[in-house]
Amino acid sequence: MAYWALEALDGSKTALSSLDRVEGTDPPAYKLGCVRGTTTPLLQMTDKIEIEVKELTEDSITFVLSGCDTSTANALRRVMIAEVPTMAIDKVEVLANSTVLHDDFISHRLGLVPLFSLLARWGDKELVPYRHGDAATYGTDSETGLPLDQTFRFNRDCDCMTTCPKCTADFTLEVACNQDETLEVTTRELKPDQPLRCYAADGRRREDDGDFEPDASAGGEHILLVKMRKGQKLHIRASAQLGIGKEHAKWSPCCTAVFAVDPTVIFSEKVYATMRDFVDACPKKVARPHEPRDYLVADGANEESCVGERERHFRFTVESTGALKPEEIVERAVLKKKLRDVQANLIAVVDNEEAIGRG
Amino acid sequence: MADGDEPPQRVEIEAGGDTSAATFTLHNEDHTIGNSLRYVLNKDPQVSFVGYSVPHPSEPKMNLRIQTVGPSATTVLHGALGTLYEITAHTKETFERALEDFKAKQER
Numbered sequence: 001m002a003y004w005a006l007e008a009l010d011g012s013k014t015a016l017s018s019l020d021r022v023e024g025t026d027p028p029a030y031k032l033g034c035v036r037g038t039t040t041p042l043l044q045m046t047d048k049i050e051i052e053v054k055e056l057t058e059d060s061i062t063f064v065l066s067g068c069d070t071s072t073a074n075a076l077r078r079v080m081i082a083e084v085p086t087m088a089i090d091k092v093e094v095l096a097n098s099t100v101l102h103d104d105f106i107s108h109r110l111g112l113v114p115l116f117s118l119l120a121r122w123g124d125k126e127l128v129p130y131r132h133g134d135a136a137t138y139g140t141d142s143e144t145g146l147p148l149d150q151t152f153r154f155n156r157d158c159d160c161m162t163t164c165p166k167c168t169a170d171f172t173l174e175v176a177c178n179q180d181e182t183l184e185v186t187t188r189e190l191k192p193d194q195p196l197r198c199y200a201a202d203g204r205r206r207e208d209d210g211d212f213e214p215d216a217s218a219g220g221e222h223i224l225l226v227k228m229r230k231g232q233k234l235h236i237r238a239s240a241q242l243g244i245g246k247e248h249a250k251w252s253p254c255c256t257a258v259f260a261v262d263p264t265v266i267f268s269e270k271v272y273a274t275m276r277d278f279v280d281a282c283p284k285k286v287a288r289p290h291e292p293r294d295y296l297v298a299d300g301a302n303e304e305s306c307v308g309e310r311e312r313h314f315r316f317t318v319e320s321t322g323a324l325k326p327e328e329i330v331e332r333a334v335l336k337k338k339l340r341d342v343q344a345n346l347i348a349v350v351d352n353e354e355a356i357g358r359g
Numbered sequence: 360m361a362d363g364d365e366p367p368q369r370v371e372i373e374a375g376g377d378t379s380a381a382t383f384t385l386h387n388e389d390h391t392i393g394n395s396l397r398y399v400l401n402k403d404p405q406v407s408f409v410g411y412s413v414p415h416p417s418e419p420k421m422n423l424r425i426q427t428v429g430p431s432a433t434t435v436l437h438g439a440l441g442t443l444y445e446i447t448a449h450t451k452e453t454f455e456r457a458l459e460d461f462k463a464k465q466e467r
C-alpha cells in the first residue's frame with residue numbers, strides 16, 4: 001500500500017486522481033504503482049467484506065455486513081445518519097397565519113417533513129452515477145425547463161444570487177377553513193412548484209422505475225401540520241434545499257441506523273457432551289463447543305459456558321424517513337467523495353509548502 | 360462554489376523534526392473518518408504510531424498524529440486515504456451485488 005502511495009507522490013498529479021482498476025485481476029489490483037497481480041494485505045482485506053440482505057421493505061432494510069472492522073461498520077452507520085444529502089424545507093415565508101400555532105412552530109414542523117427527491121445527492125455524477133437512464137429518457141420539467149436528472153445543488157455552491165430551481169424547490173400552502181368542523185391541514189396541501197423533482201414523502205412515493213409522477217392513488221398517510229377552526233387562514237411559501245444531517249437532523253434520511261453484533265455461545269466440553277443434540281439442532285449455529293484456542297474463556301469464571309460477541313459480523317437495521325428508499329440510503333452512504341476531497345487537499349497543502357520552500 | 364473561489368483548506372500539516380512524523384488537522388471531519396483512518400494506518404507496517412482526537416465536539420475538526428519508521432507521514436496518510444477509498448468502494452459494490460441477489464431471490 002505504502003509503495004504505490006510513494007510512487008504516486010513522486011509521479012504526476014493526474015495519476016493521483018485516477019485509481020483505475022486493472023481489468024481481469026483477481027484479487028483486484030489497481031493502477032497507481034500497484035503492480036499487476038500483487039496486492040497489499042489491505043486490498044486483500046477488502047475482498048473479504050461480505051454483505052447479505054436479510055429483509056427489504058418499503059421503508060426499512062436489514063443486512064449483515066461481515067469481514068470488516070468495527071471502524072468501517074461504524075463509519076457506514078455514521079455516514080447514513082449524518083452525511084447522506086436530502087431535501088428539507090429550510091426557508092419559510094409566512095404570508096398569513098391565524099391558526100393556533102405560531103409561525104415558528106409551523107415553520108419547524110414544515111422543516112421536519114421528509115421530502116422525497118431522487119435528485120438529492122452529492123452533485124458529482126461521476127462518483128454517484130445516475131442509475132436510471134439519461135436525461136433524454138425523462139425529458140424536462142415543464143415548470144422549470146430543467147432536465148429531470150439535473151441533481152439539486154447545495155445552495156451555497158450554486159451560482160445564483162439567492163435561490164433558483166437548481167438549488168431550491170419551492171412549496172406553497174394556502175388553506176382557509178370555512179367549515180364548522182375542525183379542518184386538518186396536512187402535507188396534501190403542501191403544493192410543490194417542481195412536482196416531478198421534489199415532493200412530500202407522504203405515501204405518494206413511487207417505484208423509481210423512471211416515473212416521477214406523484215401517485216395520488218397510492219394514498220398513504222399525509223402528515224398533519226396544524227388543525228384549524230372556522231375563519232382561520234394559513235398561507236405559506238416554503239423553500240426546500242439540499243442539506244445533510246450533520247447540519248440539522250431534518251436532513252437525515254434515517255429514522256434508525258443501527259448495527260448489532262450477534263452473540264456467540266461457547267460451551268465447555270462437559271456441557272457440550274450433555275447438550276450435543278440441542279446445540280447441533282440450532283439452525284443459526286449460535287452455540288458451539290469450545291476449541292483449544294478458547295482456553296482463556298474456558299478457564300474463566302464460568303467454566304460451563306460463555307457468551308461472547310461474534311467478531312466482524314454486524315447486523316444493520318436502517319429505517320428510512322421516506323426521503324430516500326432504504327437501500328438508496330446505504331448505497332449513497334459512501335465516503336468516496338469525501339476521501340477524494342481530503343486527498344486532493346493534502347496534495348495541495350504539500351505542493352503549497354514546497355512552493356514556499358518549507359518542503 | 361462560485362468560479363474563482365479558493366477551495367476550502369481542509370487539511371493542515373504540523374510537521375515534526377523530520378518528515379516521518381506529523382500531526383494533521385482535518386477540518387470538518389470527525390470520528391467517521393478519524394476512526395477508520397486510524398484503523399487503516401494501524402495496519403500499515405510502516406507506521407509506528409497513529410492516534411486521532413476530536414479536541415472538542417463543537418469544533419468541527421479532527422487531529423491525526425502519524426509517526427512512521429521512515430517514510431514521510433504525508434505519503435503514508437495519502438496511501439491510507441486511498442486504501443480507505445478502496446474499502447468503501449468495495450463495500451458499495453458488494454452491497455449492490457447483495458441487493459441484486461436478494462431481489463432475484465424474492466422474485467423466485
Ligand SMILES: [Zn+2]
Nearest residue numbers: 158160164167
Ligand atoms: Zn441556485
